[in-house]
Amino acid sequence: MTVAPELPVSDLLTSRPYVVSTVRQQTHDIVTIDVRPEGEPIAFVPGQFDMVYVYGTGEAAISASSDPATPELLSHTIRAVGGVTQALNELQPGATIGIRGPYGRGWPLAAAEGRDLVIVAGGIGLAPVRPAILAALAQRERFSRIALLVGARSPRDLVFRDDLDRWTADRRIDVHVTVDSAVRGWSGRVGVVTTLIPRVPFDPEHATVLTCGPETMMWFTGEALRKRGVDPAQVYVTLERNMKCAVGTCGHCQLGPVFLCRDGPVFAWPEVADLLGEREL
Amino acid sequence: MRSGVMTPTALESLVLLLRDRGYRVVGPQVRDGTIVYDELASTAALPRGWRDVQAPGRAGLERRDDDALFGYAVGASGWKRELFPPRQRLWEAVSDGDASFHVVEAPEPDQPLAFLGVRPCELAAIGIQDRVFLHGLAEDRVYAGHRRGLLLVAVECHAPAATCFCTSIGTGPGLDVDADGVRAAGSAAHATTPAPAVPDLVLTELLDGEHRLLVRAATDEGDDLLAALEHREATTGDLAARAATLEAAQAAIDRHLEVDGLHDLLLGNLAHPRWDDVAARCLACTNCTLVCPTCFCSTTEDTTDLTGEHAYHERRWDSCFTLEFTHTGPASVRTSTRSRYRQWLTHKLATWVDQFDTTGCVGCGRCIAWCPVGIDLTEEVAAIRATDGREVTA
Amino acid sequence: MTTTDPALPQGDLDAVRTTIAQHPFAAGLAVDHLAVLAEHAATVVVAAGTFVFRQGAPADTLYLLVEGDVDLEVAGGGAEPLVLESLHGGDALGWSWLFPTQPWLFDAHARSATRAVTIDGDRLRAAVHADAVFGRDLACRVAALVSDRLRHARLQLVDSWTHDRRA
Numbered sequence: 027m028t029v030a031p032e033l034p035v036s037d038l039l040t041s042r043p044y045v046v047s048t049v050r051q052q053t054h055d056i057v058t059i060d061v062r063p064e065g066e067p068i069a070f071v072p073g074q075f076d077m078v079y080v081y082g083t084g085e086a087a088i089s090a091s092s093d094p095a096t097p098e099l100l101s102h103t104i105r106a107v108g109g110v111t112q113a114l115n116e117l118q119p120g121a122t123i124g125i126r127g128p129y130g131r132g133w134p135l136a137a138a139e140g141r142d143l144v145i146v147a148g149g150i151g152l153a154p155v156r157p158a159i160l161a162a163l164a165q166r167e168r169f170s171r172i173a174l175l176v177g178a179r180s181p182r183d184l185v186f187r188d189d190l191d192r193w194t195a196d197r198r199i200d201v202h203v204t205v206d207s208a209v210r211g212w213s214g215r216v217g218v219v220t221t222l223i224p225r226v227p228f229d230p231e232h233a234t235v236l237t238c239g240p241e242t243m244m245w246f247t248g249e250a251l252r253k254r255g256v257d258p259a260q261v262y263v264t265l266e267r268n269m270k271c272a273v274g275t276c277g278h279c280q281l282g283p284v285f286l287c288r289d290g291p292v293f294a295w296p297e298v299a300d301l302l303g304e305r306e307l
Numbered sequence: 308m309r310s311g312v313m314t315p316t317a318l319e320s321l322v323l324l325l326r327d328r329g330y331r332v333v334g335p336q337v338r339d340g341t342i343v344y345d346e347l348a349s350t351a352a353l354p355r356g357w358r359d360v361q362a363p364g365r366a367g368l369e370r371r372d373d374d375a376l377f378g379y380a381v382g383a384s385g386w387k388r389e390l391f392p393p394r395q396r397l398w399e400a401v402s403d404g405d406a407s408f409h410v411v412e413a414p415e416p417d418q419p420l421a422f423l424g425v426r427p428c429e430l431a432a433i434g435i436q437d438r439v440f441l442h443g444l445a446e447d448r449v450y451a452g453h454r455r456g457l458l459l460v461a462v463e464c465h466a467p468a469a470t471c472f473c474t475s476i477g478t479g480p481g482l483d484v485d486a487d488g489v490r491a492a493g494s495a496a497h498a499t500t501p502a503p504a505v506p507d508l509v510l511t512e513l514l515d516g517e518h519r520l521l522v523r524a525a526t527d528e529g530d531d532l533l534a535a536l537e538h539r540e541a542t543t544g545d546l547a548a549r550a551a552t553l554e555a556a557q558a559a560i561d562r563h564l565e566v567d568g569l570h571d572l573l574l575g576n577l578a579h580p581r582w583d584d585v586a587a588r589c590l591a592c593t594n595c596t597l598v599c600p601t602c603f604c605s606t607t608e609d610t611t612d613l614t615g616e617h618a619y620h621e622r623r624w625d626s627c628f629t630l631e632f633t634h635t636g637p638a639s640v641r642t643s644t645r646s647r648y649r650q651w652l653t654h655k656l657a658t659w660v661d662q663f664d665t666t667g668c669v670g671c672g673r674c675i676a677w678c679p680v681g682i683d684l685t686e687e688v689a690a691i692r693a694t695d696g697r698e699v700t701a
Numbered sequence: 702m703t704t705t706d707p708a709l710p711q712g713d714l715d716a717v718r719t720t721i722a723q724h725p726f727a728a729g730l731a732v733d734h735l736a737v738l739a740e741h742a743a744t745v746v747v748a749a750g751t752f753v754f755r756q757g758a759p760a761d762t763l764y765l766l767v768e769g770d771v772d773l774e775v776a777g778g779g780a781e782p783l784v785l786e787s788l789h790g791g792d793a794l795g796w797s798w799l800f801p802t803q804p805w806l807f808d809a810h811a812r813s814a815t816r817a818v819t820i821d822g823d824r825l826r827a828a829v830h831a832d833a834v835f836g837r838d839l840a841c842r843v844a845a846l847v848s849d850r851l852r853h854a855r856l857q858l859v860d861s862w863t864h865d866r867r868a
Contacts, residue, residue, distance in 0.1 A: 085609075120406060
């Protein structure tokens, strides 16, 4: 598991100012905000998250969605679901936001070395795996096949379409996109993301899978991967709860014995499968 | 380390001495029909001659027939209020105009704290919160600010309430002080027993014959304080009186929580019908989490002043019993009271061990007394244990 | 528009049998069972933009898609039909033939030129009932197909994008 870079305590708990450089509308309620630090950029590992602060409104836990190679231009992709995320959706370039982090365990890219890397993303779940895709492509020789399976509710709910177009044309990565339903005019596949799993070329016995999406989708994905012959221990998921502190002291993100912020947000499937299977845990 | 015997009036000298040394002294006193811990003006404010009467769903005071200063079990809300205040500013964002701002950390507390009258179970509670706030991923600035320089004057328990069960957990009612440090006396330690915060002075109130206080120093600072206080050598009679007091306290505790196999028992019974049973009684009022000396959950609140030039990022106590607590995106994870009570109890007694290597319960019984419907966790655990739903594997 | 497949001469049982044998639906099928399928099979090409079958028409065929993209659509009352699932080369389409006199519930619209093997549903059903071993094998294959499709439909039904906490 990739470990967070060591940071002084103050950096873990203090919000630092970042200036919004661009705001990109991804869907009707999802934006990607690119920010630049006022001070030194802080490195992050793909899969880690930040606490993003809007002046006077509050903080929200958001995964970094940008290239880890360029921490001086940090992005977060945010769906408007509450007060803070709505305020983030309404930001204009030039505004200052606060960011503290990064927090948590990232994607196990090192563990996938020499293996097929399969990434399954649902909806906005493409955002937390995007840094892993970029990092993997930057060190393409470390992996055998790289496959990206993307699902969304409808074509208009797809995020990072420019990237998808770019990666589709990139022979180093095998991209499959599907939507749950569509009207005519959509030239891609129609069907839930799990329909892709039996047919995408990869070696189930030598594959490491990164999954990010709604819990139900990850559950079905885990089952489809098991059916394909992938060892569940090689399937990684990222989970979400309403983190407030991000350092394991506010209690909000507990899932049984686990603090998602501290012990996750990335977990090997067997670490959390039973916990996720228990209702209202 | 020094030890000895001092008179109750010498306690006033201790308070003055502490104040002279710059401490804000906090101690027990009677308020609103109960005992609370707050800034202590003088020892005259101590709950002299009062005992607390606690039972499931009941907490009150009644007169003792002596002048005991520490003749009660525990105050309504613990010392948590001081180290981890119910509302704390974490930082402030100051507007620089043009949609930019800078962040200013909340100032460190300007005065060290001294707690007078800390029970052994409460030392254990502080020890538990130390693990959460000081020894986690990042030291909590607010907690550390209050905890650093904290002076602890512990008092062994001679008046346990009917809700007490420290003897089950291994956290009281007494304290042994020797070269190896300080640990609970009067009960056996288990694998999950929390280590107490180290007190500076340990008092034992002796009420047989002459009203007096046996005092033992456990740190250099405690030793230094005791050196400055009037006291005499402890006699074998004093020591025997302490032993008898402790024995009586231990014998007076008849509530029991069986901790053997507790972790697996609870986590193996997440589907037990008892959770429905308790949910039918539980009001999800959050009282138990507020009075619990170890519950540490919090949420944050952001506000701005009228000018909009200052935005405050504050932390306040939260409770896993609220619907809002697990609100993520469009919905809450724990919508039923069943799931929220289960979360509280399984966290306190089971997953806490996974997270912090100790139980989250010190056996103080506050959650039993302050529950408006008298839910008693020892009874809930016993009910689950009696009808353990786990499949027995060979 | 459905025409016979010029790439595969009709009546060439060997060629049809080979095509069926290479299709995932028939993976591992016994040679004599393969022969039964081939006996009732034809190969077709469906032109892009035309229908493989229409909603309401008798569901009397099993399609083994060899190449191309077919959308399962519901027209409803809307101006534009909604695509519920797209099927592609390697997919099997249609199981209603297993039960007599059922209509298709969807339109199957060829988005691109589609090559398929069609197997006569009535004859296949008769073969299923005539030979218990063949019948059980085929019924299991259809059940697996239905199970997969049902699993997908359920995930769609959950609408995890809005039901779940992260979407």
